[in-house]
Amino acid sequence: MEFHCEKTPENLNRPDYRSALSARVTPKQSSGPMTLENDVFLRALLRQSVPYTPVWLMRQAGRYLPEYRATRASAGSFLALAKSPGFATEVTLQPLDRFPLDAAILFSDILTIPDAMGLGLYFADGEGPRFERPLRDRASIARLAAPDPDGELRYVLDAVREIHKALKGRVPLIGFSGSPFTLACYMVEGGGSDDFRHIKSLLYQDPESAHRLLEVNAEAVTRYLNAQIEAGAQAVMIFDTWGGTLSDAAFREFSLAYLKRVISGLLKEADGRRVPSVVFVKGGGLWLESIADCGCDAVGVDWTIELGEARRRIGGRVALQGNLDPAILFSTPEIVRSETSRVLASYGQGTGHVFNLGHGISQHTPPENVAALVAAVHELSPGYHQNPLPR
Amino acid sequence: MEFHCEKTPENLNRPDYRSALSARVTPKQSSGPMTLENDVFLRALLRQSVPYTPVWLMRQAGRYLPEYRATRASAGSFLALAKSPGFATEVTLQPLDRFPLDAAILFSDILTIPDAMGLGLYFADGEGPRFERPLRDRASIARLAAPDPDGELRYVLDAVREIHKALKGRVPLIGFSGSPFTLACYMVEGGGSDDFRHIKSLLYQDPESAHRLLEVNAEAVTRYLNAQIEAGAQAVMIFDTWGGTLSDAAFREFSLAYLKRVISGLLKEADGRRVPSVVFVKGGGLWLESIADCGCDAVGVDWTIELGEARRRIGGRVALQGNLDPAILFSTPEIVRSETSRVLASYGQGTGHVFNLGHGISQHTPPENVAALVAAVHELSPGYHQNPLPR
Numbered sequence A, B: 001m002e003f004h005c006e007k008t009p010e011n012l013n014r015p016d017y018r019s020a021l022s023a024r025v026t027p028k029q030s031s032g033p034m035t036l037e038n039d040v041f042l043r044a045l046l047r048q049s050v051p052y053t054p055v056w057l058m059r060q061a062g063r064y065l066p067e068y069r070a071t072r073a074s075a076g077s078f079l080a081l082a083k084s085p086g087f088a089t090e091v092t093l094q095p096l097d098r099f100p101l102d103a104a105i106l107f108s109d110i111l112t113i114p115d116a117m118g119l120g121l122y123f124a125d126g127e128g129p130r131f132e133r134p135l136r137d138r139a140s141i142a143r144l145a146a147p148d149p150d151g152e153l154r155y156v157l158d159a160v161r162e163i164h165k166a167l168k169g170r171v172p173l174i175g176f177s178g179s180p181f182t183l184a185c186y187m188v189e190g191g192g193s194d195d196f197r198h199i200k201s202l203l204y205q206d207p208e209s210a211h212r213l214l215e216v217n218a219e220a221v222t223r224y225l226n227a228q229i230e231a232g233a234q235a236v237m238i239f240d241t242w243g244g245t246l247s248d249a250a251f252r253e254f255s256l257a258y259l260k261r262v263i264s265g266l267l268k269e270a271d272g273r274r275v276p277s278v279v280f281v282k283g284g285g286l287w288l289e290s291i292a293d294c295g296c297d298a299v300g301v302d303w304t305i306e307l308g309e310a311r312r313r314i315g316g317r318v319a320l321q322g323n324l325d326p327a328i329l330f331s332t333p334e335i336v337r338s339e340t341s342r343v344l345a346s347y348g349q350g351t352g353h354v355f356n357l358g359h360g361i362s363q364h365t366p367p368e369n370v371a372a373l374v375a376a377v378h379e380l381s382p383g384y385h386q387n388p389l390p391r
Helices: A015-025 A040-045 A066-075 A078-083 A085-098 A112-119 A138-143 A154-167 A180-189 A197-205 A207-231 A248-264 A285-292 A307-314 A326-330 A333-347 A367-380 B015-024 B040-045 B066-075 B078-083 B085-098 B112-119 B138-143 B154-167 B180-189 B197-205 B207-231 B248-264 B285-292 B307-314 B326-330 B333-347 B367-380
Strands: A121-123 A129-131 A173-178 A235-240 A277-281 A298-300 A319-324 A353-357 B121-123 B129-131 B173-178 B235-240 B277-281 B298-300 B319-324 B353-357
Touching: A040 A235, A040 A319, A040 A353, A066 A078, A066 A085, A078 A085, A078 A121, A085 A154, A085 A367, A112 A121, A112 A180, A112 A207, A129 A180, A138 A207, A154 A173, A154 A207, A173 A180, A173 A207, A180 A197, A180 A207, A180 A235, A180 A248, A197 A207, A197 B326, A197 B333, A207 A235, A207 A248, A235 A248, A248 A277, A248 A285, A277 A285, A285 A298, A285 A307, A285 B285, A307 A319, A307 A333, A319 A326, A319 A333, A326 A333, A326 A367, A326 B197, A333 A353, A333 A367, A333 B197, B040 B235, B040 B319, B040 B353, B066 B078, B066 B085, B078 B085, B078 B121, B085 B154, B085 B367, B112 B121, B112 B180, B112 B207, B129 B180, B138 B207, B154 B173, B154 B207, B173 B180, B173 B207, B180 B197, B180 B207, B180 B235, B180 B248, B197 B207, B197 B248, B207 B235, B207 B248, B235 B248, B248 B277, B248 B285, B277 B285, B285 B298, B285 B307, B307 B319, B307 B333, B319 B326, B319 B333, B326 B333, B326 B367, B333 B353, B333 B367
Parallel strands: A173 A235, A235 A277, A277 A298, A298 A319, A319 A353, B173 B235, B235 B277, B277 B298, B298 B319, B319 B353
Antiparallel strands: A121 A129, B121 B129
8 A cells, every 4th residue: 555644754753643644544444436545635524533634735736846847848738738638647646646645636727617618718828828719798608508528528527537546545536616706707808807897897787698607607517526526526626716806795696606506516425425515715704604505515715814713603514624825835844834833723623624725836836845734734733633543 | 166066967956965065065164274175084084973975986096087198198107197296286186176076085106115215116018016126135124214204205295285285175185105014015026916925935934024124114104194194184094905915813913013003103183183094904804803903093995895794893993985896887877876875775874984996996997987986975875874964
């Protein structure tokens, strides 16, 4: 059995780390065909007892890793990388081979769905994603249809299957999608935006078309995530990157309502195991109660809220995922360790916490600081779990 | 006496608008030498009774106005415009000549202080502000000193004096500054930023230098705002544009503590009149209670929080300024009116509300939508004020 904790002499001499290690490597029996060596991530999402706090990082397969940059160079472009199941599998596994992370996340782009709808995704040099044919009139919205996941999106499902196989049950695989609203932002703006002028004009001037667009997106996201689950994803996450740019009322009408619709349509079980769902709304700290009520198992939170406060507000209903400021990873291993310790202490005793950043990891992050983060979570968290051995 | 409400026949036929108008033009006696024709803005900030809800707009003098673009073209560049008291006066008054706004705000740049410290402010074509000499080492931070407002910043004070004179007491003049932390962001990053990598590295890796920088900035901001008050500003506003990018703990340590320091050093009275202070932290909705406790008279809020909720949380202690999403101004006069009505209703009955956007007005805003906004506030708000005539 392969095991990927950093077995440095220093780590192995820590009694708390050794006990966590031995708990991690205990093989689990599951009712489904695929045995998971490490299901701590799934258990924490379902608020079941765990021996330590699991950790993974948003965008953990990415440009901060030299091996990722090498694969990307072989692939020729980001899109070629993202659209090849073989390359996607390779980069998905890279961070797991370096750090003892407790989950893998499908390597893919957030804009696969609108690309499959025919909007023409491309990446301009040194810029973010763009669409050749953004939606700027009622007619193009009226024509829109949710893509069949087994059609234009088949390369994503092939990647899920290949990654699932390559993982050999080491850790769970997370599938993901952008939220209906976040996809709509890109589809209408044609790319990133500072002021979300076009999408907000649509919401306020033609709410009927906006709702039509969001309905199609919600159907597309639901089918896409369910297809990922059937292909082997053991948890799913929905990223509402731009929901936090809306007013309170607009968030409820144009984003939250469609998050609810997606969640209610998701497969709840696969392979004999519950498939937990995580919803992350960047800048959604004011709306935590409503987000927690959308039917998800866990809520991702950014770093602007004290994690303990988020737990007091919604921790009785859902698990929490977060929330270190990714900018802390620009500092030193010692600072990373002390700030990680603050986040763990803020959440406090007991299960229901998946350690993560409050947003995707930056390309400027030194990998040694990621090693320090993962080690700190595994070394410092067992003390917060009163029942160190899961049943 | 000049009066700048849009006296369209339609407006003048509305009984609520006429009664608000007659209340507005009642001359007030003040104990100081300058009589204000319209002090509704100052009274609302101090939570004194008002006949209607006052309104002004962040960045109300700006590129969305053709007359502003014409003046800027004459000036040659944005900096030439901002550094000339004559041009600054001209553009400060432009929106007041078009719309019956209840306050004027000094036209100036947010980065005058670091420019006066020698960092070399410039504007690259089509980009935001940049500094020629950003702070990237301890030594340059150690050398930093708060500028004498009567030295390098004299052009700003000259502008305040000239605007104050040109206003002839029509409405109060607001002075402003960036917050110590927001100035530090620009000074260390050298311009705008997506990830605030350099400033956050400084905060976490060298907190001593960060605190030194923030202390100098706090002293500079305090002296600068007091000099503006002495030159004729009748209220002051501090913009913490980037405080909302910090974690809860970092916001308290690196931004809020210095906002408190500035507020405690401000002149509280000038010209025989209280000088109210407003603090605006973009993205600060989670921290409203702490911001309200910093000693300010009013808290500016962005559109992500329901105004009524903000009032329930802190309306017993401070006035509130906000909070229409500026993107609503991309729509139509009818939609602007109905969304304005929602914001007024959300605040509800009584004084303590200054209507504003939740952030600066966009250059893409049609001026007719601003007219609709100001008219809607003046027409719809008298019903929310039980005592329509101020004493």
